[in-house]
Amino acid sequence: xxxIDQPTEMTATEGAIVQIxxxxxxxxxxxxxxxxxxxxxxxxxxxxxxLDGLEEKGRFSSFLSRSKGYSYLLxxxxxxxxxxxxxxxxxxxxxxxxxxxxxxxxxKP
Amino acid sequence: GAVVSQHPSRVICKSGTSVKIExxxxxxQATTMFWYRQFPKQSLxxxxxxxxxxxxxxxxxxxxxxxxxxxxxLTLSTLTVTSAHPEDSxxxxxxxxxxxGDSGEQFFGPGTRLTVL
Numbered sequence: 001x002x003x004i005d006q007p008t009e010m011t012a013t014e015g016a017i018v019q020i021x022x023x024x025x026x027x028x029x030x031x032x033x034x035x036x037x038x039x040x041x042x043x044x045x046x047x048x049x050x051l052d053g054l055e056e057k058g059r060f061s062s063f064l065s066r067s068k069g070y071s072y073l074l075x076x077x078x079x080x081x082x083x084x085x086x087x088x089x090x091x092x093x094x095x096x097x098x099x100x101x102x103x104x105x106x107x108k109p
Numbered sequence: 110g111a112v113v114s115q116h117p118s119r120v121i122c123k124s125g126t127s128v129k130i131e132x133x134x135x136x137x138q139a140t141t142m143f144w145y146r147q148f149p150k151q152s153l154x155x156x157x158x159x160x161x162x163x164x165x166x167x168x169x170x171x172x173x174x175x176x177x178x179x180x181x182x183l184t185l186s187t188l189t190v191t192s193a194h195p196e197d198s199x200x201x202x203x204x205x206x207x208x209x210g211d212s213g214e215q216f217f218g219p220g221t222r223l224t225v226l
Contacts, residue, residue, distance in 0.1 A: 018173050099154075101151070
């Protein structure tokens with residue numbers, strides 16, 4: 001079956017760095033997405049990886065290793081507004097998005 | 110970036126009534142739109158994939174006669190929840206895929222919170 005694993009919840013301190021991991025097992029691979037979702041709102045796109053390596057976009061970076069079925073989202077200089085759920089999603093061979101359950105990130109002052 | 114609108118943003122209805130939710134891609138054409146449902150503290154669950162001009166593809170366990178989907182144009186898809194019941198209360202989110210983009214990224218609408226009394 002298809003499976004996306006990510007931690008349920010993480011806590012970090014304002015100004016610090018946090019890494020949210022995602023491992024996946026899917027039928028085929030056509031890219032991995034990270035989305036941010038604040039409570040009661042729709043997800044917003046953060047990053048897209050299709051080749052191995054690190055993609056940097058401001059305070060957020062995303063890494064992919066296809067051979068390991070592994071990705072992480074790195075958030076630097078954490079701000080209180082970064083408190084949200086972070087969803088990892090993999091696009092399979094049918095170009096369907098398979099969603100992880102999301103990681104709730106709690107930022108403390 | 111691409112914008113997807115959804116209407117209404119919030120609806121409260123009585124049990125047994127039908128509710129229509131519209132999803133529009135405002136500045137791009139979307140041959141494919143997706144409908145998701147999200148219960149509190151749970152992840153997104155794909156309900157159906159909507160293709161312009163053809164029948165929607167429903168995920169296992171989703172009743173196609175209860176959740177009617179119409180994708181009449183490249184910028185509009187509608188989801189109708191027929192004979193809604195309290196257990197249908199949820200956050201319904203649509204997304205549209207921009208095929209012109211490099212990643213075929215999905216852009217999400219703001220969601221519709223449905224409460225069935």
